[in-house]
Amino acid sequence: MSADLVPETRVLAIASHVVYGHVGNKMATLVMQSMGCDVAALNTVHFSNHTGYRQFKGTRTTAEEISNLYEGLCQNNLTDFDVMLSGYAPSAAAVEAVGAIGQDLQRKAADRPGSFFWVLDPVMGDQGRLYVNDDVVPAYKNIIQHADLILPNQFEAEVLSGIRITSLSTLAAAITTLHSKYSIPHVIITSVQLSKLCPSETNPSPSSPTTQNLLTVIGSTTLSTGEPRLFRIEVPALDCFFSGTGDMFAALTVARLREAVFNDPDAGLRDTKSWVSSDDVQATELPLAKATEKVLASMHNVLEKTIEARDKQLAATAAQAGDVAGGGEAEVKKEHLRRTKAAEVRLVRNVRFLREPTVDFKAREWEEGL
């Protein structure tokens, strides 16, 4: 196979489906397929478009329907998955159903450590606000202990750890709690605005040519003591709100983490439960850190291309722009739809950047208080 494809990987992806655009499984499936993964896609909603449009039509998959589809796989011996990636589930019962699937796949793989790995994106909310029912939170708290890697954003990490992240030390404490209280081997907090936590951190990289905002991604693989092994990667924040980037991050992480584990100098790692590196491996040398570097590089490439395409499309459709200042509610809505559509992630014609990103971000060691 081509050198740019990751090791053969069969993934069960459980997330939302939209007819138009790229979020949820519609994003994750193509991303993982482009990396060479065989993807089984179990869709938890069937919507016309993502909710950023503020209106959509469609249906949600019930917990029973989710379990039933999985039963269909079981009865046909179609459960030989290497990885499960679980994302948005539309109810607490659906989260429980997904949790039961993850645990069943773990049981099936119990005598072959490292042969099955569960990446869980605990989709609950963002920016201090839940966008799921309250009962989804305890449902996630019940299942994350079974996952090998979780990918909360800052808000979700707060909700799960019970620790409000207001500083670098509370951030470290939140990750420590996720490792210790829930026994989760790997954690990545996918978007932290360190500038808000620590103003001197706005532009720590001497190579960064501008004063633009940076987004920080913090990751950790647990030590045998339960303590975290923290790394951080800064990437320039792009001036656009995109939908589906969390799903792109998760899907790329599946492919790149498996690649990193298979390329790891410790050949035994892939046969180790949860792919946890031995304690002598430094944070920046962790497969999780190596994977995240590539993930962020690909995302940066694709999102830069998306901004270019968005700007072109907005210029080309300028005549259809809603008259936001002079018009009423209908004009505001029309303009919102035009801008939301223009900001859809441009994936199909940029898949080469998934396989071979052209930029380079480096993980750095992160000691609490640095």
Place this chain on the structure above:
Amino acid sequence: MSADLVPETRVLAIASHVVYGHVGNKMATLVMQSMGCDVAALNTVHFSNHTGYRQFKGTRTTAEEISNLYEGLCQNNLTDFDVMLSGYAPSAAAVEAVGAIGQDLQRKAADRPGSFFWVLDPVMGDQGRLYVNDDVVPAYKNIIQHADLILPNQFEAEVLSGIRITSLSTLAAAITTLHSKYSIPHVIITSVQLSKLCPSETNPSPSSPTTQNLLTVIGSTTLSTGEPRLFRIEVPALDCFFSGTGDMFAALTVARLREAVFNDPDAGLRDTKSWVSSDDVQATELPLAKATEKVLASMHNVLEKTIEARDKQLAATAAQAGDVAGGGEAEVKKEHLRRTKAAEVRLVRNVRFLREPTVDFKAREWEEGL
């Protein structure tokens, strides 16, 4: 963009979804995305796996849900499709709902001839047997008159034309009827076993090194008189039953036909209603013929790779083979599942053959009686 991608194409694909494997939209979406098309996927069923396994779980999308999802696209101005590809719909009402969507998109594009093209795969049955309800047949008969290209197999062509195909002349008559009675500009009959119709036709190509069976694909773009312009392409039949090949054919045809029309020496063709070439264009020079040549080449490559992978997988799982001779029903079933899984089309790691096939099949003129 890369030279190997087709012109920018936005497709609305309406067909079935399976969690595991590649049939329906699960096949068509990846195929078209790999060719560079942006695909909106409206799924008409949500099944665990394809029906060739003889057991599956899941749900069907109702006609109302299909219409509702389309309404969601309309209200968000997400209907700027260049092509619609419609495949399996699970009921007569669902077929009607799909037909209404096709006609609505045609109305929206009415003042820009050639800007919207509808490829319709009238999925009803095969090998002399319907696998849909009887009322699906008249539903298709009502909507095919609106399509630009239909892709029936031999049985479906018989059902739609009312002509039983028992000879080369009845085959030509069936296509003539589809052109004239239903005003369908382009027709491809995707699998004809000419050897059964005409034994002397079993191996007409001097370059064919073996006596293996050939499959013949017959296509035609109508003349202004309503008469057909027939071409034929022979490909070696592969010794394996695959599911999803009809969907692969349809998806590749969408991409390749658009490419052929954009590359056509007659630059006005793309602005001509239904992309119908002028009468002086010979059958073998039709964009439809050029497209079908490439489609069949890609399919041959992917299916050859699938057979290789199947054989390897069957060898690797030989220990799990069901004891068909000595065992009971359970053993027969177990073996059927093992073989069906092994024959899943290997798409993800062979997408390069979609863009750049390595074999070459040529369309030949086909006069009735040849």
